[in-house]
Amino acid sequence: MAKEAIHANPTGRHAELRPQIFEVSTLYGAATLSAALDAGLFGPADAARRVLLVSNNAAVPETATPLGDMAGWDGIVTRFDLVVDWNATIRPLHPSDWSPVEQDAPLWQRVFREAWGLGEGIADLVVESVHANPAAALARIFADADVHVYADGLMSYGPTREALPSATAPRIVRLLHLDLVPGLRPLLLSEYEVGSETVPDAAFRAVLDELTAVAADDPEVPRDPERAPGAVILGQYLADLGILSTGEEEELHARMLRAAAAAGHERVLFKPHPTAPSRYSRALEKAAADCGVELLVPTTPLLAEAVFGRCRPRLVVGCFSTALFTAATYYGVPAARVGTDLLLDRLKPYQNSNRVPLTIVDALLPDLETSNAAEAPGDVGPLVRTVGYCMQPRQYPGLRAEAFAWLDEHFGSRTQRYFKRRRLTSLELPGSLAPAGGRFPGGGAALRVARRVRRAASRRRGGHR
Template sequence: MTDANRTTQIFEASTLYGAATLAAALDAGQFGPRGAARRVLLVSNNATIPETAAELSEMAGWRGIAARFDTVIDWNETISPHHPSDWGPADRDAPVWERMLRRFWGLGDGRVELIVESVHAKPAAALATIFADADVHVYADGLMSYGPTRDRLPADTAIRVQRLLHLDLVPGLRPLLLAEHDVPSEVVPDDAFRAVLDEISAESRDGAGAGDDEEVPAQVAVILGQYLAALEILTPREEEALHERMLRGAAAAGFRAVVFKPHPTAPAHYSKVLEKAAADLGVRLTVLDTPMLAETVFERYRPGLVVGCFSTAMFTASAYYGVPIARVGTGPLLERITPYQNSNRVPLTIVDALVPDLERAKAGEVVTARADAARSVGPLVRTVGYCMQGKLNPGLRPEAEAWLDAHLNEETWRYFKRARLTALALPGGFASGLARQLPGSGTALRIARRVRKATLRDGKDGKAKR
């Protein structure tokens, strides 16, 4: 029986990777000793159609993660029939929801702490509204933590955010997420996270469908699917072609065995296209249809290469398993993702800047991410971050101007849009030098836009129409 005045820590998670990050933080003592507070794991299935996506409880390694918590609660069931990504209480209804959830979840009158992902988005934003007095801790389980906050946080939420916990995927690179609120960042220790990954892999081997008797090729490449069509970045046909390019690149690098790890929500016909390409190339293809972490695949197959587009799992392969990684298709995606503020832009930029292009590298030349990654990519990430969310991060402007003045060239243009640089009166924009000298940002932007329109008409008609 729980003490009515006992502190309750509510950990919200929507992915097994995120839950593993929380488990590592707990093991490292970053939320105090076991027993000091009641620990509730609140599971949310944020898939577009939750009923068609694998539940966390169905994934290999779930039992060990869940055992670290006193209670596991299903958020989808709690708010049914609403969708977790859409629903949030009206402000006037928040106190009613808090009283109901405290009674329904047995929280009593004690203090509540929230540990959430993506605090600016639902369901985390909904929880922060309901538990209006709770301290908030944010954890980030991927490359997006290095990008700026997507939306401005309500002031009453921002003042409650205590810290950002994140994995050190790009050693030494500091996250921009929540930096506008001076939220301190805290690294989840590498050894704790790797230990959790090993635990998940061991449970996967012991569980049904783990494939213990499967013959594992001596030298294998792993292809990571992301299902970019779901993000409307690529069409399904274009994503099929991207996977095929990854397969052909791995074959060209000398790999005769390839494992395809599809995204959990990817359609089955994606693997059919790869199967035909593999047959044509004489490559042995294994398609994994058991829901499991990509990291479990790395442990099981011990690959000689991991290929992806801009998946976070590429960096866990490099940082935690020492596996060489390579990218395919990042260039066109930098052009296509919209708007410029799209949160995927920073992960895409990091991968493009640090990871070798498989289709340009010669066989045997794919390597791990650069050892000086933070120093080499940090200024670029902060410049891109300012261009994405300049109003939230005005302090980054001097560094962004200096970097663009010194480094903007044919090679680096792919990370920027001229219209964006123009709107911000930055180097590389139309009449940026003039715009930066004019008094008043409104005047500067109006003149810059007129110059841009005139330039575009000149290019189209041969002369500017007045």
């Protein structure tokens, strides 16, 4: 429970404290924020009025597990003075859809400040995905707040999805992120010269241990080494995102199980994604029976990291889940990938924010089905920046020269999976469909004129037949 179930009006002590609003939509994100607070990255607790704003951003929130039902949530919220259900606050509107019209934003700020006991001081607004609602709506409402962005996964290494409003970008103080790929710097928000700051590993691992401790009563997550799963496979929610069909996603999970069985694991735990709808696939159960593998599925909603901490598996398998890297970074558990080639081909549009996490996993982790080791060309940073430039060239023009040089040296049979030839052609980069090593003589304008002339000539020839 939060320290307060009911607030008072912003008078007395509350009015003297610095207001801090933390927006969260996942338990992993809440754990990241908790670690940042524990490490003192937001100052002392007794100097702030901390409000945790909980948003369920699932397409159909009623089908996703509420954060309050997940193991460890009660411990997370003790770090905050008040917990607010954002979905209930704006009901019947969806958190991803609602944003106040500009002239109403000051009114909403006054309403929320009074309702949440925030006083009148300059606030700290701590959000994820600042370009999208509900974070974008909160940034508009609290127009004078200092904005801190936290990234709870591999997406921090990718580009900002779209240009930010001119009223928001200058207020961003920093980007907080986990050091999931040591040495790799986040591309997110770098075009605005926003500095990045890592959440200390020790603080984050301590929060994960806290979450693990309360997962001890799930019979499907055994601590006994005799019953513990040798491998954990990570489910995602690719069908609900429209990336794969339901049948294709079920088959992807079955491929993971078969690959784990082929690697010698006789007991496998399937960890569904917490945002995925509550459904269980018979396809995975059948694959387990066909392979002679015992399949375990948690009966309580909990983080994948709580499973790692309790079961100590020997292998973690997934497609492009961030948990693959938390397994390796924080628990020393080897991770392997399955299905990244399919997703690299299917992911649309090219600038889809999942592309960089997918690229990182494909480049750095071995393929469990083929036993092929990762073949990343040296440091993964240049590859990630090149993919990031191709995703958002207008926002990162300063990366063009590096991207051109990297593609000129490395584009080939192994690396072309990270790019689309049409994309490279439109950007006049090596690997394109255009002549002269990816550059059409005269540049893009000349290429467009040549195409128009060619189409016109083709129509004339057709007319003479």
